[in-house]
Amino acid sequence: MPNFQTPLSFISDNCAGASSEVMQALLSCNSGSANPYGSDDLTMGIETKLAELFEHEVSVFLVSTGTAANSICLATLSPPWGSVYCHAQSHINNDECAAPEFFSQGAKLVSVPGIAAKIDAQELAAAVSRRVGDIHSTQPGCVSITQATELGTLYTVSEIAEIGEVCQSANIGLHMDGSRFANAVATLGCSPAQMTWKAGVKALSFGASKNGVLGAEAIVLFDQSLAQEIAFRRKRAGHLTSKMRFLSAQMDAYLKDDLWLANAHQSNLMAQRLSEGLGRHELIEILEPPQANILFCRFPLWLTQRLLDQGCSFLHDRWEEGVVRLVTSFATTDFEVDLFLQRVQAALNEA
Amino acid sequence: MPNFQTPLSFISDNCAGASSEVMQALLSCNSGSANPYGSDDLTMGIETKLAELFEHEVSVFLVSTGTAANSICLATLSPPWGSVYCHAQSHINNDECAAPEFFSQGAKLVSVPGIAAKIDAQELAAAVSRRVGDIHSTQPGCVSITQATELGTLYTVSEIAEIGEVCQSANIGLHMDGSRFANAVATLGCSPAQMTWKAGVKALSFGASKNGVLGAEAIVLFDQSLAQEIAFRRKRAGHLTSKMRFLSAQMDAYLKDDLWLANAHQSNLMAQRLSEGLGRHELIEILEPPQANILFCRFPLWLTQRLLDQGCSFLHDRWEEGVVRLVTSFATTDFEVDLFLQRVQAALNEA
């Protein structure tokens, strides 16, 4: 076995770098001067390309993080006295340090139950009808779903459409946190349109940072009446980048020749390979068959420790004792997965 | 005359791309995996390098825009009921769409007079003593100065120190918007330390985006007790980038071998060259001898129009009729300046 210097990292898809096509695009766009603040040609072309991809007119706003994309959308969709319905395990609820509350001037994140980190449409229908018109309570503001979820599970297209219908009945907007949008499309095999506006999504955080770019996310609005408000919210949050061409070049390369989809396929495939390899061992429990690039499983505590000692890295024991999260990325290789599986096998053999 | 395709652009230093050293650094840092959210080696090294540059212990927070850097600093230095003293012509007052007010939960920007876009220390001393302790009025929160200013002028080190003393007497912090910090150091010939903490600056927005990187600014804290608050404010604003190494690589290259200073020298030199060239014409008035990379002058209206018609681009008639702003960057060349001067000469000859 080669002396593998870099530790085997399954901590997060954030640990990967960027695709070579993206780096090349950065280099290419660097020559000459360009108008600042998004009035350059490259940026203006992104809207057209995303409109084609989504088969719908869109307004697009690039930002550098998913937290910014999500928070700006939510603050626009919900009034300050709104309820933002989301799953308890969602990123906006758990991992953004109350950024949505900050951006929205104190809207309230209201958890809606559902299995596998997915909002249940019936539960949502009940939630949006509670205390409507009661001045002492926040009012239906918007709904936010994550696709793929933080557990690596997926809403089916019809599940999204059911939620979309509840939103329509309640006259509130539907936001999708698509930080792993590509992974979802890759698995479901549906079109981006089917998974979004056709199912009722009004605003999408179209993620790219976790899937092969340096740091770029697109707010994609299917309801263009919100565009002006989004523009000012982005500016006031310090997310109107001056040299916007460098965000746009990333997004452009990401969209070109379906790099986004290819990267997601690779990432998903690696999670599948991990799952199959680990699933063969009796002492390991796969908690949820991976539908995207995240695998939750249960390891014996000593196994976790052994792997960490060998330089493997991944999150563990954060959700529950024994629970391990393995995340793959577009940059994960067969070699890395197999090496990890060998180490697991070796450790189990020794035990 | 060659058919110069790219228009001669003096709109903003934001129109330039990035230095090749910076692009190279991006490519270099792209291999392998790295810890996300700033816990990578490259990011952790930036603090050390800036500490050396500033000859002082510092806490450093990278963000992608100057508006973010400024607003996070101001919200940290001033309570929501604070007065943020600044010049009426400052970027935070005019060009950030009230982002500081948003971040700070409604602190009040209070203009302090002074010539050449610089706060006058005596006026500041008067301002910070008005209505102190009066519950109906915002209270002294912090001071923000811009170096170089939006007019391309500079505070001398002793002018900053005078302001620093007023801040100390009033027990409030001093922030420097250093989006063109390098240009100021290049002209003044002082050390970064002299221009900042030695003169009383507590928090600095250390700009790089306008001077050769793609999009990276550093919040540099000389008062480290503010670090934790800054960390949470950055996160909640969506400015804690996941793949932070890509911001850090830019900053690392920017600092290496004093690229920041070399770029600023070039930029300043080009403004000087423009000023000298234009100053020879009787019909053109140089409004303020350029100390950095910004030149304000007055053109006959027909001259402005003629140059625009020829594809030159620059801001004009925004401040006052006839007033033209020319901004150079690290990427501006002798050739471009001379070409512009030739066109001016030709136009004046024809008239």
Next chain:
Amino acid sequence: MPNFQTPLSFISDNCAGASSEVMQALLSCNSGSANPYGSDDLTMGIETKLAELFEHEVSVFLVSTGTAANSICLATLSPPWGSVYCHAQSHINNDECAAPEFFSQGAKLVSVPGIAAKIDAQELAAAVSRRVGDIHSTQPGCVSITQATELGTLYTVSEIAEIGEVCQSANIGLHMDGSRFANAVATLGCSPAQMTWKAGVKALSFGASKNGVLGAEAIVLFDQSLAQEIAFRRKRAGHLTSKMRFLSAQMDAYLKDDLWLANAHQSNLMAQRLSEGLGRHELIEILEPPQANILFCRFPLWLTQRLLDQGCSFLHDRWEEGVVRLVTSFATTDFEVDLFLQRVQAALNEA
């Protein structure tokens, strides 16, 4: 039976008027001019009186509503990136339309479980140690308990002290929403000091509006270092009343000769009388023995309807089908309670 014009109302203690002593005090303080904004003698005397009542130095800020008192306290105790730990059934979480989130610039209300609407100290200890130092998560900000609770139950003094110890260990403040503070003291028979600062409470919303005044609540700070911040937060929320003497006169009369306690005793007694009377019927279930002036019980649906038809008023079927809430006040009389009980009896006899 007399034709009782006024409907028998057990909707809320907010439906009652004010004690005659309070009305008299308003009249008395109306003569002559007085300094505005709380610099009048009457207002300045309130602090002394509350200091005596609480056997501790205090800073006092009068406001007109409990929502204001609570929100100002919470925004002061917790940073914007803080978790405000509270019970899911608390008023701040359910009935203030996210006012605490608005005042605090988006702090997050985090529910802590516990029976009878009371935070469990062990659960709290677990909650305050979760994700401490994790930049992606809100951090321990403060704890808020309600005494008496929204269910009419009470924390014992030692239960408060246990919570106070958790707060101290976690280095966060403890706030008490005392909108029914008097009812709690009346039942527990402890001193105000025992129930507050001696048990670790740093800031108290000392309620009076529900218990015999027109509209006045006191923020009572046992940690006076927060006083200046509270003063500015009150002003900016529009709660620094100009003719403050009229709030102070109410509070003064409320404190004088322990009117506050006498009113609470009457209110509690009437809830007790209701509970005893209703508890005799097999078809009625008392859900929680009333410790203050709120009684939750379960009525057959037809009984609820019958009583409503007869002009009785109370909240019902809001928490769960069949659940009825009866609230008494200082103004509730034996006559009213007995009349209500007679109607219940009559209805049950008919059935």
Next chain:
Amino acid sequence: MPNFQTPLSFISDNCAGASSEVMQALLSCNSGSANPYGSDDLTMGIETKLAELFEHEVSVFLVSTGTAANSICLATLSPPWGSVYCHAQSHINNDECAAPEFFSQGAKLVSVPGIAAKIDAQELAAAVSRRVGDIHSTQPGCVSITQATELGTLYTVSEIAEIGEVCQSANIGLHMDGSRFANAVATLGCSPAQMTWKAGVKALSFGASKNGVLGAEAIVLFDQSLAQEIAFRRKRAGHLTSKMRFLSAQMDAYLKDDLWLANAHQSNLMAQRLSEGLGRHELIEILEPPQANILFCRFPLWLTQRLLDQGCSFLHDRWEEGVVRLVTSFATTDFEVDLFLQRVQAALNEA
């Protein structure tokens, strides 16, 4: 001369108490129970009465302070990225500790010049057309004028209409801070309708606290589409009083038999009497002929000191050295004014 115990106070109309009619109304409304939070009969009647007074359908929201009324209106009329145009000397700009900025999530107060503390319509027209559509700048949000102004001057009806036209052209709302609305109507002799919606006012802070009530102000909306938003903003600011009948009783008595107008006439008359009396002395300069109940004049410094020593109280030397502000109220009597004038006369005689 009698030993006049109460100092002669011309500090503010806030120093006066309440009219006896108002106190009587409070007593009367105290009997029996009433629905809380404004669903009582008295409160619901206020809207009808104000609709009659203003000859227009209105939505009405009572709050306890002018700062609350103003801030809630401004936050509703302007988006967070809006400019709130006002005079530099306005109360919202100077005396509310940036409450409008807090409520509005950081909208920007932009000063518009004009003499006598009044916005000049031409200057306003220029201001609202600056940088429209420029993402880096706040956008036209709303206009706020004060009637009567902080200097005691008045807009004529046609001056308001001119401003109203500018607002209409710019498609932004016009707010009137009417904390001394009654004093203005009393002097101008116009109808409330003429001074408000007929001249383009969309939202009015209808003041009562300075003119004979304990503490009550009405937000009067002529544009009822804003009502729901105002309702939630009031609630979240802690200004939805539970025992609303006590605010309503004040307002009801204030409106009944034109008490509001009678009080204002008395107040204005006393300012007139002061002005005439003081104007006779050569050493005293009347800075602005009083149109309402505020008189600005210039006293020799020794005269100010002498009067203060004798127990007179008023604000002085706050705007400029030597400048004295005298404010009368509905409760000010001929006797008090004449006593003050005698003291001035005596002091001048001695000099």
